[in-house]
């Protein structure tokens with residue numbers, strides 16, 4: 264059905280500086296964390312903090328759905344102020360093979376597979392080439408300025424402070440024209456107090472008549488206020504309904520999985536359909552949206568206090584199944600992915616995650632410090648009518664764009680390479696890797712170059728960054744970005760990452776920003792909701808495992824300044840993250856996980872659905888849209904140490920011992936994949952290739968491979 268998914272969403276909340284408690288918080292802790300950190304970072308009043316807590320701790324999402332639906336409809340017809348360049352990259356075929364399929368073993372000839380592979384990876388949708396390399400002063404901007412004048416609000420004032428101030432002291436003190444977006448709460452349901460600004464009279468008036476430039480802001484505020492009031496009423500209603508359940512104090516995480524409930528007053532009014540009834544309902548074309556909303560609300564409520572609220576004779580898993588099925592239809596996911604993502608969180612938080620995927624993340628840009636300083640860039644953009652602010656203390660190069668009267672991907676500053684349009688989450692792996700001037704760095708899967716160019720800037724155009732990507736079409740935009748941003752220490756190449764370190768090795772630092780499913784960026788690319796299957800996750804996880812071993816083997820353990828690898832994905836699934844990292848730890852005893860140095864992010868899982876990972880996985884970091892208001896992301900940092908040589912081992916076994924890196928001691932670094940597991944994948948690929956060529960495919964000798972995490976989940 265996916266009706267929810269079709270709703271237009273409100274604008275994103277500002278990125279907050281988030282500091283979290285270590286460890287995976289309970290629901291109660293989670294509420295508190297949001298209150299203490301996220302909300303206070305936004306300087307919102309205490310009342311809102313309380314509401315934030317209530318919402319996180321309680322099964323309030325159906326209210327959210329309703330509240331946000333109202334907010335969403337309010338926004339319909341409103342143009343998005345910022346033209347975000349979140350266009351999906353193209354995957355044009357080239358002589359070498361098509362799109363992402365270059366990243367796959369034995370699939371080059373398979374037309375269907377290429378098509379399939381295009382939807383399999385999520386490719387970061389960052390910057391694209393525009394091709395200007397001249398001087399800003401050469402550009403005639405007058406025409407553009409005139410065109411924009413009507414749209415432009417009062418210019419943002421910028422207190423530049425002293426020119427001598429350090430960039431990391433955030434010299435850009437922006438006294439901005441109050442942006443409505445900036446006022447928006449981080450949480451998804453706007454409440455009365457979120458909207459109140461002492462301007463209620465203005466909000467109430469002028470509701471009829473045509474929208475003009477003069478009244479548009481007041482009209483918009485009035486709509487905000489109305490949505491907020493409705494949401495507040497919903498929240499109150501829900502809180503009353505929950506009062507009975509509260510005394511019991513069960514939180515979602517602690518609730519007994521299979522205990523049957525006594526059935527409370529509320530649950531009597533709601534009758535959970537049986538599996539048969541659910542099937543019947545599907546056959547009839549599915550329930551209406553109100554039924555789904557109500558059922559989701561009820562299921563979350565019951566699961567939050569199962570003992571007390573569950574209907575007699577009904578198991579917890581029945582409620583869970585109903586909820587997953589409703590999530591899938593309401594938000595437009597296939598059942599498999601809805602369940603996979605649902606399992607990552609406690610019940611109420613899962614709904615927050617799905618809700619957050621319906622809302623665009625803030626538009627952010629990264630200052631290219633090779634060309635300008637953040638304060639200068641901010642001032643230049645403000646002069647053009649861009650409303651922006653520094654993202655947060657954790658980055659001294661990021662700016663969040665709230666609204667703009669000019670296309671942010673086509674300003675003269677953009678064309679001159681003064682900034683990169685880049686998701687805030689994409690800064691994280693580079694900050695974690697922290698490449699130093701003069702070093703040799705490999706970016707193993709680098710197109711279109713958001714992170715490569717960030718690294719080049721941190722290295723102040725010294726040393727060398729090998730920017731590799733298997734996809735030749737994407738390498739073109741990588742090269743273009745490298746030129747536009749003025750990176751002079753970058754060598755672009757196009758190999759399958761699994762050919763490293765044979766191609767070249769001995770790097771001080773390696774970044775593997777791996778091809779992934781993109782479950783962290785669903786708000787940008789909703790096709791992920793329906794185009795990923797169990798098999799896709801199995802194939803991706805396998806490729807990621809192969810790539811990570813090659814990335815490890817490409818690091819020089821005796822590097823004087825580094826010896827680090829950062830592994831990252833824009834996916835939130837365990838198969839693509841902890842399972843890959845844990846595999847690398849098992850296969851390469853000479854590596855250890857170290858702190859990422861990132862100030863926020865939740866610790867990675869040390870166990871998940873019956874599978875236990877190394878305790879050190881807690882050093883890795885997870886980022887979520889509903890928690891951090893940025894794309895879902897994962898970052899792990901490894902230190903690579905020298906390997907003890909196994910007696911009698913041949914030196915040439917090492918993948919990268921030939922050529923320029925023959926001096927690097929790779930020990931027993933031959934890529935040692937899990938042969939038995941590999942065999943299954945190779946066989947599966949051969950079958951596909953034969954099928955694509957119209958050949959008769961022999962029967963399987965073994966069952967088709969299953970994803971590591973999925974197998975675990977079943978355990």
Ligand SMILES: C[S@@+](CC[C@H](N)C(=O)[O-])C[C@H]1O[C@@H](n2cnc3c(N)ncnc32)[C@H](O)[C@@H]1O
Nearest residue numbers: 366708709710711712713714733734760776778
């Ligand atoms: C998440 S994107 C990288 C985004 C990039 N790091 C950035 O910041 O702009 C993953 C990239 O991996 C590339 N890729 C896929 N399979 C690969 C392989 N086997 N070897 C190297 N690169 C591969 C894809 O073409 C894609 O550009």
